[in-house]
Every structure is written in structure tokens, then in C-alpha cells.
Amino acid sequence: MKHYETMFIVKPTLVEDEIKSKIEFFKEAITKNGGEIETCLDMGMRQLAYEIKKNKRGYYFVIYFKAQASLILELERLYRINEDILRFIVVKYENKKEQKAWETLVDKANNPQKYAKKTLKKDDSPKPPRKKVEEKVEEQVQEQSQETETKEVAE
Template identity: 60%
Template structure:
């Protein structure tokens, strides 16, 4: 099983009940397809960097999960056709450093600046 993170933004016009129903809907898709959900982070309603589908705000969620790669196509398909989702991003963590960062993020531990290394340019 691989380590993933899905961030999705819901329309700001949804009621609290509709927002929680959509969150449960996404979690249900993950669990029905054999994913193991590690944590769910509700980031709240925030201002978007730019308008998306005429919306200036959106309700953000991040779900950290472990799953087989075949699940990702189904998750993408469902998120694309769900009208309440205005944007989503799926991230796969591959190497040991990324997986260690995923472990910390999924347990709510923030990374220090020492742990985040800038990209080094190759020497010519």
C-alpha cells in the first residue's frame, strides 16, 4: 500500500450538514475501495488565491490515507463528477523522506525548518 494525501475544496455555499455529508461521502469512497484512512484535517473556509467557478472562498479538507494505486483513478473520477467539489489535488508520497514527512503530517506533527531542505541545484 502506498501513502497518499487528498486535498479538496468544497463550495462555500453548502450548509454544515451538506459539508459533513460530502466529507463522509469521500471517506466512504476511500474505505469501500480498500484504503486505510490515517487522519482527516478540516482546514475550514478560506479565501481562494483566485476565483474558481465564480467562488472566492472554499471549505478545505485534507485526508491522509494508505491505498493501492488502482484506487486513485476511481477517486479522481468521483471527485471530478461531484458538483460540490470545486478543486482537488492528490499527492503520492514515494521515497523514505516523503513517507517520514507523511507520517508526521498524518499525526498532526509539524515539520521544522531543519527538516525541510531546499532543492539543491546540480553542479556544472
């Protein structure tokens, strides 16, 4: 079995239950035709890059799965005949390097907290070393004292 990823965009005019039923329909189509779904990534409602069929938004959903090549033809046929699908893509991961990338994407989808970037709180922000700050203060004090000495000499 080969590694695949499919992403499709559902029309935004559908209610939540209809969107969920469309997603379940495509998941069942994969499993009924011998595919194994590894994980899914629900990306939610997003702004489209350009208007598609008079829609400016769409509901994005990604499925990572393993299947035979014959399933892909059936899946694409189902996408094409469904009027509620704005766009779709099926990506095949062929060589070992691409399959490793596929496994990383599946792991990211299953464990998002593992790959989340740590956000800095106000207290966690990096602070300059104390020694450098003290040196700068001393330099400023010395410059001010030199300026006052030159003013006194000039008077």
C-alpha cells in the first residue's frame, strides 16, 4: 500500500452537520475501498486565496491514509461529482524520503502539542546580563563627569 494525503475544501454555505456528513462520506469511501486512514486534520473554515464559484471562504479538511492506487481513481471521481466540494487534491508519497515526511505530518497531526512553538510570556523574555547593564551605567556616569569638567574648565 502506498502513502497518500488528500485535502478538500467544502462549500461554506453548508451547516455544520452537513459538513460533518460530507467528511464522513469521504472517510467511508476510503475505508470501504480498502484504504487505511492514519489520521485526519480538521483545518476549519478559512479564507480562500481567490474566489471559487462565488465563494470567498471554504471548510478545509485533510486525510492521511494508505491505499492501493485503484482507490485514488474512485476518490477523485467522488470529489468531481459532489457539488459541495470546491477544490480537492490527492498527493502520493513515493520514495523513502517522502514517506518519512508523510510520517512526520501524521505525527504532527496526532500530537500538535509536541510540535507547538513555545510562546514567550512577559516574564520569560530574555534579559540582558546584569554585568553589561552596570558597565553601560558606569560609562554614562564617566561621560557626564567629563562633560561637567570640560564646562568648568571653559568657564
